[in-house]
Amino acid sequence: MQRKTQKEKQKENQKEKQKENRRLTHTFGPWYDENSRYLFLGSFPSVKSREEGFFYGHPRNRFWKVIAAVFEDDAPETIEEKKAFLTRNHIALYDVIESCTIHGSSDSSIRDAEVTDLAPILEIGRIEDRIFVNGNKAYELYCKYTLPAIGIPAVKLPSTSPANAAWSLERLTETWREMVRGSD
Numbered sequence: 001m002q003r004k005t006q007k008e009k010q011k012e013n014q015k016e017k018q019k020e021n022r023r024l025t026h027t028f029g030p031w032y033d034e035n036s037r038y039l040f041l042g043s044f045p046s047v048k049s050r051e052e053g054f055f056y057g058h059p060r061n062r063f064w065k066v067i068a069a070v071f072e073d074d075a076p077e078t079i080e081e082k083k084a085f086l087t088r089n090h091i092a093l094y095d096v097i098e099s100c101t102i103h104g105s106s107d108s109s110i111r112d113a114e115v116t117d118l119a120p121i122l123e124i125g126r127i128e129d130r131i132f133v134n135g136n137k138a139y140e141l142y143c144k145y146t147l148p149a150i151g152i153p154a155v156k157l158p159s160t161s162p163a164n165a166a167w168s169l170e171r172l173t174e175t176w177r178e179m180v181r182g183s184d
Contacts (some may be wrong), residue, residue: 021109025099026116028053031083032092036125038180039118040067041154043138044097046105054079055093058105060162062169063134067091069173070180092121096133096141110137115145122150132180135159155179 027050032039042055042063049057056063064082067089068075076085086093098116103109121127131154133139139156147153157176158167167175 021101021103021111023099023101023112024050026095026097030092030094030116030121031055031086032094032121032125033087034124034126035087035090036092036121036127037090037130039092039094039121039125039127039131040134041093041131041138041142042095042134043141044095044100044102044110048105052079054082055095056160058162061160062162062172063160065169066160066173066176070177090126092125092127094118094121096138096146110141113141113145115141115149118146118150122152127152129153131155132157135161135164 024044026045028045045055046058046061048059049055051057064077064085065075068085071085071089071091073085073089076082085091094116096116097110097113100113101109101111129152131152133142133154134157136156136159139154142154157179158164158172160172164172
């Protein structure tokens with residue numbers, strides 16, 4: 001049996017990484033209408049969200065619980081309930097990134113990002129200056145690409161991702177409530 005050299009191992013590892021990192025395009029559009037007053041932006045849909053075809057599809061992501069508490073409403077479970085919730089509470093929802101190279105659902109792996117054109121949402125909705133970004137990576141990308149294009153600063157909210165385990169549901173809800181409802 002022949003042993004592999006360090007260089008051969010590195011090449012194999014690089015090939016595996018290339019398989020894991022895939023160029024993806026957003027598979028579903030934004031949710032908004034002419035009555036939207038708040039715009040919440042994530043970074044890019046998770047694997048589970050891409051499978052489901054709607055935002056925050058991972059059952060451990062706390063977005064729906066937090067946003068429901070902020071708007072003093074019941075947490076929606078099905079996609080139809082989520083759409084009704086967003087409409088009822090005048091919420092537009094999308095992501096900062098339209099396409100990128102990403103490994104799984106890892107925001108930290110996002111490369112070669114192409115940003116979303118938010119103009120259609122901003123033109124039809126009544127968003128004004130109520131733009132909120134869910135998490136550090138989404139905020140970083142918003143500030144780098146979107147802010148110069150539209151000139152509207154966003155409020156950075158702590159991530160509802162299960163990867164943000166340092167924040168309890170209660171702490172997230174309290175912080176989001178202060179930051180979102182304080183914008184009214």
